[in-house]
Amino acid sequence: MFDLKGYGWMLWEGLSITLMVGFCSLLLAMVMGLLGAWGKLSRNKAANLTATTYTTVIRGIPELLLLLIIFYGTPTLIQNTAESMGFDILLDFNPFIAGVLTLGFIYGAFATEVFRGAFLAIPKGQGEAARAMGMSRMLAFRRILMPQMWRFALPGLGNVWMVLIKATALVSVIGLEELMRKSYIAMGAIKLPFTLFFAAAMMYLAITAVSMLGQRYVERWANRGIRRA
Amino acid sequence: MDWQIIVDSIPALLEGMGLTVQLTLISLVAGFFLAIPLGVMRLSSNPIFSAPALGYVFFFRGTPLLVQIFLIYYGSGQFRPFLQEVGLWEFFREAYFCALLTLILNTAAYTTEIFRGGIQAVPHGEVEAARACGMSGFTLYRRIILPKALRLALPAYSNEVVFLFQSTSLVSIITLMDLTGVARVIVARTFDVYEIYITAGLIYLVVTYGILWVFRTVEFKLSGHLRDRAVDPVEALKLHP
Structure with a gap:
């Protein structure tokens, strides 16, 4: 169906980098999300304010612009700061690391809301009972709240993953050779833009389809033993 | 921090915002009117109607917007x-047309899914009551289902408006001078x-929260009949004859 004139392997290579960026970013986003949810639910005013500012700012600015700010802005900012202190350094971001950092940072804000909702969905009595049994806050969090939270967080996390994997296409703008960038490079060689981008689209579609199936499977696993109305 | 360059570039950035807003509004209106029939088709029990709508929604929601833009441009x-030969090349040659077409098709798919949710959330009793009153088909949709579904879909729709507004920044990749595009050009010139x-980013932030504020106000106005009446504590204590 797709005659890619021998450039198909480039797309497969791109696909593997897309998936790698996606997985690493999701991992970072989950760490940021847990931190953010802790901040939002914490009674500490400073943590609360930091987490609220984080989610407010990130969700108000387009991903592409944030990517440009982090990729081009951060090295300049560090260099300028170092210069004013009398150091002369040259910083160069690796596009893979910059992409993962940016995407993880952005989708961490969305994961924050997911985790916050999930923690709030756990009946209050659970935490109180754990405290009454003599567990410390940390222990109650680790033994009682955390394991129960995942069940409520899974649907939201699945959404974050599916939006995130599509957003990896933006990383092509900063030169990382993932699926979009590889298709673009191949276009220069074989002059079949529609065929190439359609093939790339089908690959993204396959990721989405597999993710949807996987999500259903994992949710069923996480909800085993829960009775439904 | 160089404040002068910020002040100097604000007029150009706001001009870019003009194009961003224009793209958002046109795609929203066109996407909205595409999505209503698509949403109804999507819920049809006849696969001849539901299958194309399902495929359309799956494709545009399952692939990145950037791929869609490149696919068309x-x-x-x-x-x-x-x-x-058919005289359409004039249009497809223009980045503006391609960007707009992609944004319309993309938002129509997301909006279709939102309307589907809204239509399915209409309480079945209301549909039954309308049927009992003798309404069917088009009248039932026009008078009962769609007004209720649109109101139920409003919170989700406001999210879609914000996402569309933000994703218009991708058109800068195909050389359009929207807010992001203008910013990139200025940065390339001044470093x-x-x-x-x-x-x-701050301009985007202000407009985003402006949009959300408008929707919250509209939602508040539309849900007046669902709220308790505001009670004046002094009035409430008076005995009414």
Whole structure:
């Protein structure tokens, strides 16, 4: 169906980098999300304010612009700061690391809301009972709240993953050779833009389809033993 | 921090915002009217109607917007002789047309899914009551289902408006001069990276929360009948004859 004139392997290579960026970013986003949810639910005013500012700012600015700010802005900012202190350094971001950092940072804000909702969905009595049994806050969090939270967080996390994997296409703008960038490079060689981008689209579609199936499977696993109305 | 460059670039950035808003509004209106029939088709029990709508929604929601933009902007070049023959090449040659077409098709798919949710959330009793009153088909949709579904879909729709507004920034990749595009050009010329990008980001931030505020106000106005009446504590204590 797709005659890619021998450039198909480039797309497969791109696909593997897309998936790698996606997985690493999701991992970072989950760490940021847990931190953010802790901040939002914490009674500490400073943590609360930091987490609220984080989610407010990130969700108000387009991903592409944030990517440009982090990729081009951060090295300049560090260099300028170092210069004013009398150091002369040259910083160069690796596009893979910059992409993962940016995407993880952005989708961490969305994961924050997911985790916050999930923690709030756990009946209050659970935490109180754990405290009454003599567990410390940390222990109650680790033994009682955390394991129960995942069940409520899974649907939201699945959404974050599916939006995130599509957003990896933006990383092509900063030169990382993932699926979009590889298709673009191949276009220069074989002059079949529609065929190439359609093939790339089908690959993204396959990721989405597999993710949807996987999500259903994992949710069923996480909800085993829960009775439904 | 160089404040002068920020002040100097604000007029150009706001001009870019003009194009961003224009793209958002046109795609929203066109996407909305495409999505209503698509949403109804999507819920049809006849697969001849529901299957194409399902495929359309799956494709546009399952692939990145950037692929869709490239597919139309660069991809149309592959069919150039044909497009020239039917006289459409004039349009597909323009980045503006391709960007707008992609944004419309993309938001229509997301909006379809939101309307589907809204239509399915209409309480069945209301549909039954309307049927009992003798309404059917088009009248039932026009008078009962769609007004209720649109109101139920409003919170989700406000999210889609914000996402569309933000994703218009991708058109800068195919050379359009929207807010992001203008910012990129200024940065390429002056190298004042974070001053310009952060200013542009703040403009996006203000408009985003402006949009959300408008929707919250509209939602509040539309849900008046669902709220308790505001009680004046002094009035409440008076005995009413």
